[in-house]
Amino acid sequence: MKSLFIKSLDNTPKIRVLEFLIEGRELDYSISDxxxxxxxxxxxxxxxxxxxxxxxxxxxxxxxxxxxxxxxxKSNSFVRKMVELFDEVIMKKRVGV
Structure with a gap:
């Protein structure tokens, strides 16, 4: 099932990569990961x-x-906005708004 983040922005490879990296924003990953x-x-x-x-x-x-x-x-301004959007979408979903 697609996440609300992907549904909101589009189901493209770049958005899927962004979502994965935003969810694990404190870690680093290999290309395979x-x-x-x-x-x-x-x-x-x-x-x-x-x-x-x-x-x-x-x-x-x-x-x-x-x-x-x-x-x-995380110092990139676009990334900061995407993280804010992601957190807002996820928080709304968890709260049920």
Missing amino acids: IAEGAEIGRTTLFRAFDDLVKSGVIVPTRQIGNAKLFRLN
């Missing part, structure tokens, strides 16, 4: 990923072996 968590294929993720990195929405954090890890860039 992001694809699995966003429920999209790696090929689909790669099509959206470069845009998200170039626009500063996602930033690299560290490397473990061959795996490069990424996280949401």
